[in-house]
Amino acid sequence: MKTKNIMIVGVGGQGTLLTSRILGGITVDAGYDVKLSEVHGMAQRGGSVVTFVRYGEKVAEPIVEEGQADVLIAFEKLEALRYAHFLKKDGAIVVNDHRIDPMPVVTGAAEYPENIIENLAKEHSVYSVNAMDEALKLGNSRVFNIIVLGVAAKHMDFSKEAWLQVIEKTVPPKTVEINKKAFLLGFES
Amino acid sequence: MSETKIMLGNEAIARGAFEAGVKVSAAYPGTPSTEISENIVNYPEIYAEWSPNEKVAMEVAIGASISGVRAMASMKHVGVNVASDPLYTISYAGVNGGLVLVAADDPGLYSSQNEQDTRCVARAAMVPVLEPSDSQEAKDFMKYAFDLSEKYDTPIILRTTTRLSHSQGPVTLEERCEPMDIPYERNVSKFVMMPGNAKGRHVFVEKRLKDMAEDACTMPINKVEMNDTKVGFITSGIAYQYVKEACPNASVLKLGLVHPLPRKLIEEFASKVETLYIFEELEPVFEEQIKSWGIKCIGKEIFTVQGEYSANMLRKAVLKEEEEIKAAAQVPARPPILCPGCPHRSVYSVLNKLKIHAAGDIGCYTLGAVAPLSVVDTTVCMGASISTLHGMEKAKGKDYIKNWVAVIGDSTFMHTGVNSLMNMVYNQGTGTVMILDNSTTGMTGHQDHAATGKTLMGETVPAINIFELCKAMGIKNVVEVNAFDTVTLEKVIKEEVAKDEVSVIITKSPCVLLKGNKFTTKCVPVPEKCKKCGMCLKPGCPALTKNADGTISIDATMCNGCGLCKGICKFDAIETVEV
Numbered sequence: 001m002k003t004k005n006i007m008i009v010g011v012g013g014q015g016t017l018l019t020s021r022i023l024g025g026i027t028v029d030a031g032y033d034v035k036l037s038e039v040h041g042m043a044q045r046g047g048s049v050v051t052f053v054r055y056g057e058k059v060a061e062p063i064v065e066e067g068q069a070d071v072l073i074a075f076e077k078l079e080a081l082r083y084a085h086f087l088k089k090d091g092a093i094v095v096n097d098h099r100i101d102p103m104p105v106v107t108g109a110a111e112y113p114e115n116i117i118e119n120l121a122k123e124h125s126v127y128s129v130n131a132m133d134e135a136l137k138l139g140n141s142r143v144f145n146i147i148v149l150g151v152a153a154k155h156m157d158f159s160k161e162a163w164l165q166v167i168e169k170t171v172p173p174k175t176v177e178i179n180k181k182a183f184l185l186g187f188e189s
Numbered sequence: 190m191s192e193t194k195i196m197l198g199n200e201a202i203a204r205g206a207f208e209a210g211v212k213v214s215a216a217y218p219g220t221p222s223t224e225i226s227e228n229i230v231n232y233p234e235i236y237a238e239w240s241p242n243e244k245v246a247m248e249v250a251i252g253a254s255i256s257g258v259r260a261m262a263s264m265k266h267v268g269v270n271v272a273s274d275p276l277y278t279i280s281y282a283g284v285n286g287g288l289v290l291v292a293a294d295d296p297g298l299y300s301s302q303n304e305q306d307t308r309c310v311a312r313a314a315m316v317p318v319l320e321p322s323d324s325q326e327a328k329d330f331m332k333y334a335f336d337l338s339e340k341y342d343t344p345i346i347l348r349t350t351t352r353l354s355h356s357q358g359p360v361t362l363e364e365r366c367e368p369m370d371i372p373y374e375r376n377v378s379k380f381v382m383m384p385g386n387a388k389g390r391h392v393f394v395e396k397r398l399k400d401m402a403e404d405a406c407t408m409p410i411n412k413v414e415m416n417d418t419k420v421g422f423i424t425s426g427i428a429y430q431y432v433k434e435a436c437p438n439a440s441v442l443k444l445g446l447v448h449p450l451p452r453k454l455i456e457e458f459a460s461k462v463e464t465l466y467i468f469e470e471l472e473p474v475f476e477e478q479i480k481s482w483g484i485k486c487i488g489k490e491i492f493t494v495q496g497e498y499s500a501n502m503l504r505k506a507v508l509k510e511e512e513e514i515k516a517a518a519q520v521p522a523r524p525p526i527l528c529p530g531c532p533h534r535s536v537y538s539v540l541n542k543l544k545i546h547a548a549g550d551i552g553c554y555t556l557g558a559v560a561p562l563s564v565v566d567t568t569v570c571m572g573a574s575i576s577t578l579h580g581m582e583k584a585k586g587k588d589y590i591k592n593w594v595a596v597i598g599d600s601t602f603m604h605t606g607v608n609s610l611m612n613m614v615y616n617q618g619t620g621t622v623m624i625l626d627n628s629t630t631g632m633t634g635h636q637d638h639a640a641t642g643k644t645l646m647g648e649t650v651p652a653i654n655i656f657e658l659c660k661a662m663g664i665k666n667v668v669e670v671n672a673f674d675t676v677t678l679e680k681v682i683k684e685e686v687a688k689d690e691v692s693v694i695i696t697k698s699p700c701v702l703l704k705g706n707k708f709t710t711k712c713v714p715v716p717e718k719c720k721k722c723g724m725c726l727k728p729g730c731p732a733l734t735k736n737a738d739g740t741i742s743i744d745a746t747m748c749n750g751c752g753l754c755k756g757i758c759k760f761d762a763i764e765t766v767e768v
Contacts, residue, residue: 011523012525013528024195024357025195028195028359033358033359034195034357034358034359035323035356035357035358036195036356036357036358037352037355037356037357038197038355038356038357039299039355040220040221040223040224040300040355040634045525045526045527045528045553045556045632046523046525046526046527046528046731047523047524047525047526048522048523059358060430060431060433060434060500061427061430061431061433061434061499061500062323062352062356062358062427062430063352063499065499065500065501066501066514066515066517067512067513067514067515078520078521078523079523081518081520082517082518082520082523084515084518085514085515085516085517085518100731100744101731101734102521102522102523102524103523103524103526103559103560103561103729103731104521104522104524105521106561106726106729106731106733106734106735107560107561107726107729108735109521109560110521110522111521112521113518113520113521132746141746
């Protein structure tokens, strides 16, 4: 099997690390070699963050490079646009239809691009979800990332049962039920 | 039975320490090294501590080694500078129990003030260096490092980089070995490094490196992988993975011991390949040595000394593949920012209003340098805020710093800031020092320190009282203010800066992300009262956005109800509500 390249991008604090751990977990359970690369420290403080997940028979480098990503999971629209050039020609973008203004936009030094999702869809397969609203309906805005993961999971070859199992193992025990619900909401959408 | 687990590089280093039978570990937090200690603490067999700085951590590990157990210190690359005093000399003395310093370099400067290469420090200190290339090796090399340390009577540096420390991969777990405590025997000529003794040890150190370089030719961690001989690479660490990814058919000499170098092995490998590339991130440490032996090779002519490497870099520079890569979209940058509800934002909004410059330091509050707060003018290294302000005063006189303060966090103050404050008092400075006390080491993800009252191992201990510590230095003007009480803060800053004496203002408000820090209110806009003046947006809180009509929205999921924006609004157009 050719190595699969997944990227998770977002804004520091949006839970990219937890999501990558679930992804890493499912690939290991399926018997693949896997490497994940994450961002810690200063960059995490509200900055643009990117996590790489690569799995296959034997994986050497831990990062995904430009033009190589099979799936780009974006927790914020601007970040989807920022990293879209990492996608393969036939790669898919799963994007949370959510806007967080970066500081240059807040201070008026730059403008937030318009129609990001529509423009991305002109060149890529784009699957968007308003995960914030959906998560609020579930009663916890923080599980939006798992809803997005659920949508992305439709483009990967692991079973529903395997996903639910790894979520159960990975998330804090108190949040297992709501995270499972969040995942299914995305997966079965 | 062996178990395989996915581990972060740093987690694997901690596991390696556990399996090697380490008894004592000391560290100061610093990205990308922090998670080493945070994982070591999960092994009750190891005594682990946060020391106030890297020099102290190194000395704690040295003491443990001299007493006869395996010991380690871990730190980021710039921390090695702080620890270099003991490091250079323990290199002469050598060890009793195995001694390993884990140094985490940061190519690409993800979270650092410079991009220095620890191998250069190690060469100067004559300390051998191991460099793993994945999580499995991170664990294995840690164990091997302790064996080498004891065999060759030397401290060892295990060098990691951000990409290795913060990547996860499978690791096969093994049992812990319990090395016998080595009996301590008084040995003045080895452990008292006064001139007469050190002279003799210098001779020993030179021979030790020579012996190791010779033995390195047959060490299992220096591996030759002969394939197609048209192209050969000498590489190490994470860069090895890029070679395997881009050029799987090339011949490779992968160095696990990156200092000293196995000259014969390198000469032999070089003679077998047509074109030899040296592929090493940061400084041309291998390359300069290899070229000095008259071996033809290509290195920094085509590979940069800056930032991280990649497989694409090899595809382009070596394979001459012109890959069709789309240009990145031109989008607004998203630099790191202070969190909503961060007490630093409140302090900086006051300093900004008063048009006061700040000599800055290392921590989240370094972000006060950028717009819209734009208060911090300088940042050099840990503890430098206070001493650089003092230097300015001595250069230009006390009136020159009447619109300046030094800003330093509580953890950084305990690290080395306290020395600088002593100096300011001793040498009759008149500066104003603001200790932004958020009760934690914030930027690295909340580590305790001597003034928090908790240890790495979770014990509750008496906290060093920063207020009393400053008083004990003889400073008359020590004031404690709540960071969010901007009215009092403004008054206090004006008063203290005007004084011809040292002043310390401690702004005490916990980090907004600190566990157990509960927020009971949220800020909500009252659009009908809004005059669209934009004042509330000035401190740059990410929870606030300007609407098309000039009024504002406040993101309820982001707001922590600190009330800074409410305090700024003169028209009561922002309210706080209970949640």
